[in-house]
Amino acid sequence: MNEPNPVQLEVEALCGELIDGHITNEQRQRLEKLVQSDTVAKRTYIEFFNLHAALYRYNSTHVALPNTPNQASGDAGSPILGFLGDVFRQGTDFLSRSFVLTLLVAIGLPGLVLLIFVLDMSRQVVVPAPEPHVAVAPVHVTPAPATVARITNLHRCVWKEGSTQATVGAKLSTGQTLELKEGLVELAFADGAKVILRGPATFDTINVKRGFLHVGSLVANVPKGAEGFAVATPTAEMIDLGTEFGVSVDAAGVCEAHVFAGQIEVGVHESEKDAPGEFEFLTVGQGTRIEKTEAGAVRTETIVSAPRNFVRRIAPDTIAGLPEPTVVFRHQGDRDPTTEGWEHYLQKDISIPVTNVNASPTPKDQAPAWFLNDSSKEIGIHYRKTRLPRSLVDEAKEKGWVMRARVKVAGRDSAGKLLAFYSYWLKGCKWALRIGVGKDGNQCLTLDGKSSLGENRTVDLPNSRDAYVDYEVRYYPETHDADVYVNGKLLATGYYMPCRLGAMLHFGTFQEYECEASFARIEWGIIRQD
């Protein structure tokens, strides 16, 4: 070919602007027009980027000090060690970063040994003889592999044997695999997205805005400015458009995407062609289930988003450092709750005479509390607030609320019965602490409804016989559920119970069973963090 013609020169100049990121809209349009209308321009454009890629590649493997031997080839003694040496020396080199790491992701450790062997062979068999040395300065010092995400929180985390045993603060690089047996891991991607991974799960960090979920479930929270974060799965890809969404992949490969806020785009892989399938937009409340049929086709089904199937935040292990609520309603010590604005109410059949129940301050020699002596199987002693101001209820629902109780319960009835309670009812949901006494005399707590413990679960409270127990229920508006703490330590997350009535706050004893219950503290407050 002879000297370049003006079209070639113009395309080369425009490509130069393009790779430097300085191209203007007009120049971009001009380049498009030239390339699409002129065969020479098109070929020049392609040749330019072929050269551009080749120069990077060449520079990363051939740069050395002037008049010194080429340092980029492997160690002379062992080809395999030489390859590994190259990989470490050229940490972000084209081959090591884009290819080797990708293969490591794909094949896992068992394949690594074979891979090293094969690459070692390929160096000898297919890689051409060393290319001519180009003596230019300076020496190329390659930076360490880029960190694409960090672990910011762990909760009751158990890693699979032989996998990465990552800790809080650990940096995760391209292609790193997390294999979680159980528990929760919170990741902060460098681009701004946060991911909570729930075990059992296997997850790869691909780059600053992309991860691959092989199996398990996760919730991605993508703040403004980090849009475009994507979660790939074996059957589909979820691309965030500024939102919060959950993705799950079960052992059979069935994938679900659920949108909790904003909007996402779901692209389903067409199994055989590997072409981009139909893209579907999902908004808040919507979800999709994607599964492969036995014939290999992909089947999708629209579902309703189920945020409660996902863990959307990691609860602190203790209440230390959590924001203090502004207490709005309370009962304190041995004061009569009726003098504190609580309405006294006996739960009983109208025909039953009031006998064998009474309420009084605890004796002077005991810790101050309001003591309910309930020796009736037909009467329950309640204190309640039934007309909670709408403004307060709305504010609490928006900002979050806390209910606290210090209670001691002793049973007169058979073990395992629910004896005393403290609950907050909101239209749609309620949260109730239901306290009983187990066979060993220790108190136990029942969480009716759903929580991380399961459904309608009862938990024994060790060393609680004849002792006051502190309870705290913390409600989070963004997930519309609560964390439950006992004596300052986290017991359960994601707690809620569907309920039609509200809004009401009450505590007392159950109607059906006999007990003694001492209420030293009852509080309900709003988290006002201004």
Place this chain on the structure above:
Amino acid sequence: MYHRAAMTNVNDPDLVPEFVQLQTKHQQRVFSFILTLVPHWPDAEEILQETNMVLWRKQKQYEPGTDFVRWANQVAYFEVLKHRKRQQGHVKQFSEAFIEDVAEEAFKLSGPLQAQRDALAACLEKLPVKDRALVSHRYLEGATTKTVAASVGRSVEAVYKSLQRIRGALLGCIRRTVVAEEGA
């Protein structure tokens, strides 16, 4: 499943060594193809990673003896389309017609482009030492014309023009070399 299937294939002694060799050998060609369609280095690298994953997963679909690069580039092309879909609305992109047009031509030019890459080393050697040094600076990871200008103590405009001239010279040399070798 993606990961597990790949591990199963690794244990297939007939298939894997040849496949890894092919993938290793042709990384540069596939990357070059991707960069032509997505002229942004980090994005092109990301697409290459994704392409490699798909190739690895689908290795059993590859028929030994057929054109590996063509097959890999087809997979890469679909990954480029997926990437463009993800980027839509966030970054400026070439039109879809442009991408289709360029991809079609790049498919056809796969062989000649390899010949051009093979000719690069000899052409670089023919450059004056000063020009080679400038190329070396410019093609360090993360470098731009601006950072090169700062490191060599010249104006951005001067470095830009020099690089444009050097690339033009390299392209000219490469084209001549390939033509000469074809005629030999």
